[in-house]
Amino acid sequence: xxxxxxxxxxxxxxxxxxxxxxxxxxxxxxxxxxxxxxxxxxxxxxxxxxxxxxxxxxxxxxxxxxxxxxxxxxxxxxxxxxxxxxxxxxxxxxxxxxxxxxxxxxxxxxxxxxxxxxxxxxxxxxxxxxxxxxxxxxxxxxxxxxxxxxxxxxxxxxxxxxxxxxxxxxxxxxxxxxxxxxxxxxxxxxxxxxxxxxxxxxxxxxxxxxxxxxxxxxxxxxxxxxxxxxxxxxxxxxxxxxxxxxxxxxxxxxxxxxxxxxxxxxxxxxxxxxxxxxxxxxxxxxxxxxxxxxxxxxxxxxxxxxxxxxxxxxxxxxxxxxxxxxxxxxxxxxxxxxxxxxxxxxxxxxxxxxxxxxxxxxxxxxxxxxxxxxxxxxxxxxxxxxxxxxxxxxxxxxxxxxxxxxxxxxxxxxxxxxxxxxxxxxxxxxxxxxxxxxxxxxxxxxxxxxxxxxxxxxxxxxxxxxxxxxxxxxxxxxxxx
Amino acid sequence: xxxxxxxxxxxxxxxxxxxxxxxxxxxxxxxxxxxxxxxxxxxxxxxxxxxxxxxxxxxxxxxxxxxxxxxxxxxxxxxxxxxxxxxxxxxxxxxxxxxxxxxxxxxxxxxxxxxxxxxxxxxxxxxxxxxxxxxxxxxxxxxxxxxxxxxxxxxxxxxxxxxxxxxxxxxxxxxxxxxxxxxxxxxxxxxxxxxxxxxxxxxxxxxxxxxxxxxxxxxxxxxxxxxxxxxxxxxxxxx
Numbered sequence: 075x076x077x078x079x080x081x082x083x084x085x086x087x088x089x090x091x092x093x094x095x096x097x098x099x100x101x102x103x104x105x106x107x108x109x110x111x112x113x114x115x116x117x118x119x120x121x122x123x124x125x126x127x128x129x130x131x132x133x134x135x136x137x138x139x140x141x142x143x144x145x146x147x148x149x150x151x152x153x154x155x156x157x158x159x160x161x162x163x164x165x166x167x168x169x170x171x172x173x174x175x176x177x178x179x180x181x182x183x184x185x186x187x188x189x190x191x192x193x194x195x196x197x198x199x200x201x202x203x204x205x206x207x208x209x210x211x212x213x214x215x216x217x218x219x220x221x222x223x224x225x226x227x228x229x230x231x232x233x234x235x236x237x238x239x240x241x242x243x244x245x246x247x248x249x250x251x252x253x254x255x256x257x258x259x260x261x262x263x264x265x266x267x268x269x270x271x272x273x274x275x276x277x278x279x280x281x282x283x284x285x286x287x288x289x290x291x292x293x294x295x296x297x298x299x300x301x302x303x304x305x306x307x308x309x310x311x312x313x314x315x316x317x318x319x320x321x322x323x324x325x326x327x328x329x330x331x332x333x334x335x336x337x338x339x340x341x342x343x344x345x346x347x348x349x350x351x352x353x354x355x356x357x358x359x360x361x362x363x364x365x366x367x368x369x370x371x372x373x374x375x376x377x378x379x380x381x382x383x384x385x386x387x388x389x390x391x392x393x394x395x396x397x398x399x400x401x402x403x404x405x406x407x408x409x410x411x412x413x414x415x416x417x418x419x420x421x422x423x424x425x426x427x428x429x430x431x432x433x434x435x436x437x438x439x440x441x442x443x444x445x446x447x448x449x450x451x452x453x454x455x456x457x458x459x460x461x462x463x464x465x466x467x468x469x470x471x472x473x474x475x476x477x478x479x480x481x482x483x484x485x486x487x488x489x490x491x492x493x494x495x496x497x498x499x500x501x502x503x504x505x506x507x508x509x510x511x512x513x514x515x516x517x518x519x520x521x522x523x524x525x526x527x528x529x530x531x532x533x534x535x536x537x538x539x540x541x542x543x544x545x546x547x548x549x550x551x552x553x554x555x
Numbered sequence: 556x557x558x559x560x561x562x563x564x565x566x567x568x569x570x571x572x573x574x575x576x577x578x579x580x581x582x583x584x585x586x587x588x589x590x591x592x593x594x595x596x597x598x599x600x601x602x603x604x605x606x607x608x609x610x611x612x613x614x615x616x617x618x619x620x621x622x623x624x625x626x627x628x629x630x631x632x633x634x635x636x637x638x639x640x641x642x643x644x645x646x647x648x649x650x651x652x653x654x655x656x657x658x659x660x661x662x663x664x665x666x667x668x669x670x671x672x673x674x675x676x677x678x679x680x681x682x683x684x685x686x687x688x689x690x691x692x693x694x695x696x697x698x699x700x701x702x703x704x705x706x707x708x709x710x711x712x713x714x715x716x717x718x719x720x721x722x723x724x725x726x727x728x729x730x731x732x733x734x735x736x737x738x739x740x741x742x743x744x745x746x747x748x749x750x751x752x753x754x755x756x757x758x759x760x761x762x763x764x765x766x767x768x769x770x771x772x773x774x775x776x777x778x779x780x781x782x783x784x785x786x787x788x789x790x791x792x793x794x
Contacts, residue, residue: 314654314691314692314693317657320653320657321657324657324660324661324664339664339665339667340664340665342664343661343662343664343665344665346653346657346661346664347650347653347661350650350652350653350657351650351651351652353652354651354652354693355651355652412651412652413650416647417647417650419609419612419614419642419644419647420612420637420642420643420644420647420709420710421637421642421662421665421666422633422634422635422636422637422638422665422666423634423637423665424633424634427634
């Protein structure tokens, strides 16, 4: 057990240092300290809440972060090839060594939790120790509490991944369940939630109950995941899912006279392949629903806090949609991660053919999801019709710009770009600046703009995004060979 | 002799040089391939066989030299060349999450093959290579050999008159290797041209009328159906 743990840690360390470089990897905790310190400094200076409110927020963010990290398990059976290229990892060694999958997964999960505790949680504790009035006992309790929230997040993601959802109906039901759970969790008042955290529960009995409850959740979820997570595709013959959808994409387009679609057959073919990868690979459609659910949950949570603190009602439709649009990178990754340009070398397709198909696929996925998010926000939180209309005009423009901007930097290798921390952070900051006017209008527009003016603002921003996309297409992306 | 002269040259390569950094992979390689020929590229691992196939199919470009495939420069008109030829790459597998039938429909769309002849060809090749019962199984659930058969079929769906095959019998069982040999002979006897890269000496000697022998420092063209013994003797001297 110890030997296995040691080699798993060694492998994880080498994997990260190879991807990021040793200096950047070692500097990462410092970056986290700076980031959280900036947030805490702002919260304290602007008097955005009590210490318990801040602790609760940090717990919430780390729980979500852990869900996100753990969701990699959706691709467990594809990960060796798709995520890691030709690399083979010890996680798959049960296929050729006398060791059980259960044991490997459990030790792997413990390693992952401890590894990320060092990488994320410890720096966060240091920041909080600096900026919040905490005693030594508080800091110790906070370490246990935050670590536990993180571990519960990882084990929850592993558990959901191991349910092996691939059919459309299962995916939809589970997405609704996850969104509802997060909505219920995040709609609680801080007082109700502080009771379930080890560090903030008011009594010793409360702290012990929170601790034992968390341990139970972790134990049950991890044990289930260790037993049921599919690490290899060979374990069972997979069903041919979404055959009707794939057939519709493929079928009548070859003969232009019979075609009912205005997209090129070449484009449609690559779109088909892309969606077969997205829908039939590990996690199926649900992995997308799960990621969106996490983002929507986090956005609703942050808007809720801001609303309580500032007493200014945001334009939920515009704000939620633009925040989710800002996080479209996950959808970009889904579209690109299962193939590479080399996979098309034996066919008469060039780079631009494949890029066109990927753009089409991105719109099909991302634009559709953003429309669903906008309409759901409107249904749940209400709002002005003009703002909804403006948001719906803005969505395809945001999607188009996001695709072209990301393609300029990440091209066909979004995972490589994601691991290039420095460039990725610059990319994110520039994106944030471009989206900032929309966020300001979404959050505070009610103070200085009429709904019709917000509608006009959305049209203006849409024009800017279309213009920027045109510039990127014309002068950078389509001129590349 | 007269017949030789009247044959159209489909591929011609002159003074082709390719290097990666300091490593010279191909050095002043020249040859031509007339129609109806089975042309072998033979050599040990790592001498540039796959690189040469990649250049001929527009997946890579040389440092110097000229290449013409069906009258076109492959790396300048790569989609036009690939539209006309068939390519069986060495390492590619069919997309994991499509069934062979879906994959062939996908290839049919990209290659603009009419529905009727596509369907006919899918059934013909599936029967010939014995994987009809696997047509509706996800490719990720097929064995390596079955995946190889699927890749073989995709290269032939549009009845190309020139086919590039990189390591044709890797992953195939002995029975299927015989079937592939039979196919290559039949296909070339219909006037089609096959360029195959391999390191199997016997396989090459049985099938190829001309062989380009590649070693780490030179390329030699062996004409007139070299026998296995002649090839072995040649390679003992040069490899």
